Amino acid sequence: MTTRIVELRRGILKKNDELAAGLRASYAAAGVLVLNLVSSPGTGKTTFLERTLRELKARGSRVAALVGDLETDNDARRLATSGAPVRQINTHGICHLDAEMIGRHLESWEDVTLDGLDFLFIENVGNLVCPSSYDLGEKIRVVLLSVTEGEDKPLKYPAMFNSADAAVITKIDIAEVCGYDRELALRNINEIRPGIRIFETSAKTGAGMEEWLGYLADERSRRN
Amino acid sequence: MTTRIVELRRGILKKNDELAAGLRASYAAAGVLVLNLVSSPGTGKTTFLERTLRELKARGSRVAALVGDLETDNDARRLATSGAPVRQINTHGICHLDAEMIGRHLESWEDVTLDGLDFLFIENVGNLVCPSSYDLGEKIRVVLLSVTEGEDKPLKYPAMFNSADAAVITKIDIAEVCGYDRELALRNINEIRPGIRIFETSAKTGAGMEEWLGYLADERSRRN
Secondary structure: OHHHHHHHHHHHHHHHHHHHHHHHHHHHHHOOEEEEEEOOOOOOHHHHHHHHHHHHHHOOOOEEEEEEEOOOOHHHHHHHOOOOOEEEEEOOOOOOOOHHHHHHHHHOOOOOOHHHOOEEEEEOOOOOOHHHHOOOOOOEEEEEEEOOOOOOHHHHOHHHHHOOOEEEEEOHHHOOOOOOOHHHHHHHHHHHOOOOEEEEOOOOOOOOHHHHHHHHHHHHHHOO | OHHHHHHHHHHHHHHHHHHHHHHHHHHHHHOOEEEEEEOOOOOOHHHHHHHHHHHHHHOOOOEEEEEEEOOOOHHHHHHHOOOOOEEEEEOOOOOOOOHHHHHHHHHOOOOOOHHHOOEEEEEOOOOOOHHHHOOOOOOEEEEEEEOOOOOOHHHHOHHHHHOOOEEEEEOHHHOOOOOOOHHHHHHHHHHHOOOOEEEEOOOOOOOOHHHHHHHHHHHHHHOO
């Protein structure tokens, strides 16, 4: 049983990688920078992304978001308050987004075409394990970690942190009351993914957002 | 491909259910109350469990814990400070504990036999999705949710909340600074799992711990 599952799993991931390669090529052809946001449930992906979308729009960027959840369209409704086009993907029990889901939703999205966008954000299902294996064709995978979660998460979920291109610490406005140990968190992230770019942010106060938005602008211009 | 995976998955879950039924029978024969603690990463399962173990020991109960993580034995080391026997299960990439892992670790655990215990706690891998499908033979599944995670988690992860027998809200000492909406959180839990017993706790201040320990004592005496 186990061997068959491993083989099938390998087959599924290979198929996903092929679809992701196709998506990556179409993102590049359209000149859109695609980011995949991954984290534990409750890290604050939606709040962080909502502020990012609003600020990018205010600077004249063309942005959109796909958001994955097992159930509900709560997050799509929250993100839509930014004014950006947003589409909810309900996975109905599946613990991650995959390239097929992304391709299917992009194809049938009437309001949005890739070449009309500067940035496309994909907010993954809240899960620090399974989404690490599924390439969505993104250019940048962003792992988020809140100050409330414990500084050892990079060591305990190494595959996710190791596959990320950037890390965002969220909720730094409540760092002190949570007894957050900044040195230790940064050291643990760097142990798993040495030299990764780290942003320390609060979507509530706006701390760290300028640096993050500057990074997005740099990455976008580098790719065009 | 998808049909074959669904069939194989069904086979794996059926096999797990059979093993779990065997475990359940051996827990009952030994008269040990077994609890399976599930939550998102960073909810505070380990801190809550450490305090629970310490308080139960102080009251003369015989307790032990198995703790699952992808990597590291950080949690086992933290829990062991309670003085209780603790064993780490590293899943090396697997996103949940299963009945086979529990059986294997119990069998080879030299310090502990089931009939020498009043309570056995199993701390699952931090994941609000996948562990919901895997019965570990436990009598009580406890889902934990911290005040930092967002009140809508029960609606977004219904399978986990729906399969739980009790819910524990953690970190209520920082509820106010997090803007936690208590009414909404309780309403959402009750919408998915009407009438579930809910404990509002802080392992830091001790709030709610008496009620939780009373519940454990009641459940334990009911089963013997």
